[in-house]
Amino acid sequence: MEFTIQRDQLTNAINTVSKAVSSRTTIPILTGIKIVAHEDGVTLTASDSDVSIEQYIPMESGDHQWIENITPGSIVLPSRFFGEIVRKLPGEQVTISVNDRFVTTISSGRSEFNLNGMNAEDYPRLPQIEEDKVLSLPADLLKTMIRQTVFAVATTETRPILTGVMWNLSEGILSFVATDSHRLTTRKATVESTSELSFDNIIIPGKSLIELSKILPDDDQLVDLVITDNQILVKVSYVLFYSRILDGTYPDTSRIIPQNMKTEIILSTKEFLGAIERASLLARDGKNNVVRLFTRPDGVVELSSNTPEVGKVTEEVVPSSVDGEDVKISFNAKYMIDALRAVDSGEIRVEFTGAMSPFIIRPTEHDWILHLILPVRTNQ
Incomplete structure (x- = not known):
């Protein structure tokens, strides 16, 4: 040669x-x-x-x-x-x-x-994949959908199925779901596909998707996805990317999404994110990185964190609106920061159903993204 x-x-x-x-x-x-x-x-x-x-x-x-x-x-x-x-x-x-x-x-x-x-x-041979089911979508859309979900996969192998992102295609709607059992994120998009093209419970390792996102271009050139029972092939210009698909059935996450909210708060994403980042500065070394949130009678949202051996911080955020009952809840600040960075919307709607019930974050500008976070039980 x-x-x-x-x-x-x-x-x-x-x-x-x-x-x-x-x-x-x-x-x-x-x-x-x-x-x-x-x-x-x-x-x-x-x-x-x-x-x-x-x-x-x-x-x-x-x-x-x-x-x-x-x-x-x-x-x-x-x-x-x-x-x-x-x-x-x-x-x-x-x-x-x-x-x-x-x-x-x-x-x-x-x-x-x-x-x-x-x-x-x-050298091992690459899988031979029958290309009878091909989904084409813009590279930047696929890259964005990965970015907005992959952070929520489990990082431990306790439940291997949760280390992947679950893909589903039905009637032209592509959806990604990721959860580590403490938080959940879903991202949907309308894609051009034939009516007979559909798949369900395709679970791709988070590590594979992180590597895939690194080689996807930032433009709207079309990439082809070919999915079989145990492999996915992504074709982008002169590159072929193969990943195995995880065995098993992904949990039905739709059942844990609350249907009856008691409080809705609309906030500036950037302002809320900055406040939580500052509030978590003293809690980062703590066990759960806990920040507390409660609504005051004057309509202001107060965030606080107290680490006895380090100190205490209090932040105030003025929301666009607050509707419903008063809220007092504690959560892992990292989960909230990850969700807010992925939301891609100037304002977010946060929906609460109780101090110990999961709460939901959605963008106000569209309904393609949903983040769910479980609260943390505290003694205070």
Whole structure:
């Protein structure tokens, strides 16, 4: 195998696929990046068994010649060394050649490295996915939906199913649901799809989605989603992103959303977020990062936090409106901050049903997002 490639193109491809390289694998070949040279371009692949990323670099694109002098072949190179070497090479072009003992020569300008490679035949094959169910949606929408839900997945493996985000598509409405059993977030969007295209209980690991969001562009170019029983494939320009789907049934979260609210407060998102961030400064080291909220007779919302060994803080927020009964409730400030940062609305509506009942945060500008947070029981 031999080819000469533009260093920037190779660096970008390495950065993309290396997100799937595992640092804690017991399979040595998975610490490497597989490189395959075809007659019309080069493909790089990395995998950690859960996530696999493949990027194709065409020989030419438009007026640009990315790759020259291709002799087809394949090799697996150790990711850590390969990436560092290419990033630090002096020239704009890189020549890679492999001999029959898998020794790879990487040269650029006056610099030359010899790197011991591995046989690409030993690299695990990517899943073969039947592309009969394809959903296309804008990249920036998918990226936003991930950002607005993935923070609420469970980070411990006590209930593995909760470490993923549940996807559902029905009648052109795509919905994401995430919960760690202390909070819940849902995000819906209208997408263009055929009436017969639907899926339910597709649970994708939160870690996979975080990596996917890093390679999604910030524009509205269409990405294709292909979903099977145990794998999802996302196709974006020259990149293929595979992730396993978690086994099991996601809990029915619709039953825990309160239907009868007793109090509704409408607040400026930015002002409320700033107040909670300040109120939580003294509580951060505490066990639950607890902030207390109560409504005063004059219509002002008061936030406070008291950590005896550190100190006390009180914040006042003037809401746009308060309707219903007085509220006195305690909650984990981090959960509230995460929700407010994800809400994407100038004002929010907070709905309470009692001191020990879950409360709901919704944007006032649209109804695509819902956050639910369980209160914290305190002695005060």
